[in-house]
Amino acid sequence: MEATSLSVQTVLFWLFAVLGIAGGVGLIFNRSPIYAALSLILNFFSIAGLYLSLNAEFIAAIQILVYAGAIMVLFLFVIMLLNLQDEHGVYSFDMRRGIAFILGLAFIGEMIYVFRSFADKEVNNDFTFGKVESIGEKMMTDFLFPFEMISVILIAALIGAIVVARKHNYSD
Amino acid sequence: MLTPTIYSYLAVSVIMFALGIIGVLTRRNGIVVFMCIELMLNAVNLSLVAFSNMHDNATGSMLVFFVMCVAAAEAVVGLSIVIALFRNKLEIDINNVNIFKW
Numbered sequence: 001m002e003a004t005s006l007s008v009q010t011v012l013f014w015l016f017a018v019l020g021i022a023g024g025v026g027l028i029f030n031r032s033p034i035y036a037a038l039s040l041i042l043n044f045f046s047i048a049g050l051y052l053s054l055n056a057e058f059i060a061a062i063q064i065l066v067y068a069g070a071i072m073v074l075f076l077f078v079i080m081l082l083n084l085q086d087e088h089g090v091y092s093f094d095m096r097r098g099i100a101f102i103l104g105l106a107f108i109g110e111m112i113y114v115f116r117s118f119a120d121k122e123v124n125n126d127f128t129f130g131k132v133e134s135i136g137e138k139m140m141t142d143f144l145f146p147f148e149m150i151s152v153i154l155i156a157a158l159i160g161a162i163v164v165a166r167k168h169n170y171s172d
Numbered sequence: 173m174l175t176p177t178i179y180s181y182l183a184v185s186v187i188m189f190a191l192g193i194i195g196v197l198t199r200r201n202g203i204v205v206f207m208c209i210e211l212m213l214n215a216v217n218l219s220l221v222a223f224s225n226m227h228d229n230a231t232g233s234m235l236v237f238f239v240m241c242v243a244a245a246e247a248v249v250g251l252s253i254v255i256a257l258f259r260n261k262l263e264i265d266i267n268n269v270n271i272f273k274w
Contacts, residue, residue: 006174007175009175009176010174010175010176013176013180013181014174014176017180017184020184020188021184021187021188021191024187024188024191024192024211025191027191027195027204027207027208027211028191028194028195028198028199028208033201033203033204036204036207037203037207040207040210040211043188043211043214044214047188047214047217047218050181050184050218051218051221053176054181054221054222054225055225056221056224056225056233058233059217059221059233059236059237062237062240063217063240066240066244067210067214067240067243070244071210071243071244071247074247074248074251075203075206075207075247075251078203078251078254078255079203081255082203082254082255082258082264084201084203084264087199087200087201087204089200090198090199096197096198097197097198099197100193100194100197100198101194103193103194103197104190104191104193104194104197105190107186107189107190107193108186108187108190111182111186111189112183112186115179115182115183115186116179118177118178118179118182118226119177119179120177120179121177121178121179121226122177122178123176123177123178123181123225124225124226124228126228127224127225127228128228128230129224129228129229129230129232129233130225130233134230135230135233135234135237138230138233138234139234139237142230142234143234146234146238150238150241150242153241153242153245154241154244154245156245157244157245157246157248157249158248160249160252161248161249161251161252162252164249164252164253164255164256165251165252165253165255165256167259
């Protein structure tokens with residue numbers, strides 16, 4: 001590829017990277033929880049697009065189904081159920097916010113320094129484990145025990161959620 | 173220059189993780205704090221897929237799959253805690269929920 005022409009992968013990466021970061025910024029700067037949740041959905045879709053540009057099709061599909069679909073619907077449902085008010089003071093600046101921003105920026109700087117050795121690693125376009133066949137084969141062979149344990153975790157979360165959120169009636 | 177390398181994906185992932193950290197530390201609405209935790213989980217997933225792609229190794233992709241399941245379980249339990257909290261205190265401002273604070 002010549003240095004001047006833009007490949008589809010490059011365009012996809014920059015588009016979804018900018019959209020994803022915009023979604024993250026929208027999440028932390030929106031007063032209203034509903035708008036914050038919608039920004040997070042934008043972020044999840046962008047991450048699915050980044051997975052596609054990394055040739056991980058299965059993970060991208062699961063990202064949209066599980067995160068952008070199921071989990072965010074759950075969040076939006078609870079926000080609307082509770083009828084929350086907008087949060088005041090999101091744009092105000094105090095000591096705690098300043099420290100949080102400094103810590104976040106320090107984290108970015110630190111990690112970008114640590115990861116600099118990956119700067120010349122190209123994206124592998126023959127990635128075998130993005131396909132459903134190879135992922136499914138791994139899941140049923142090497143990762144069979146964790147895969148079964150996930151079902152135990154899910155049923156425990158299900159029962160736990162019912163017990164915690166149920167209306168307690170102490171009279172009987 | 174513009175062509176993305178693994179480093180570009182890691183940089184995006186780090187920025188999203190830092191946004192999640194800032195959100196958890198500054199926001200007071202309990203549900204928004206949960207959403208910031210989801211953002212951090214997703215950022216780590218992105219870096220795991222990038223590493224999995226780099227090494228052509230299945231472990232990273234499988235770990236992403238398991239992280240998604242655990243995140244779903246975490247969201248369900250967290251939201252049910254939020255509902256129980258709202259039922260008892262009629263608010264979910266985490267500055268006012270300090271019954272465990274010593």
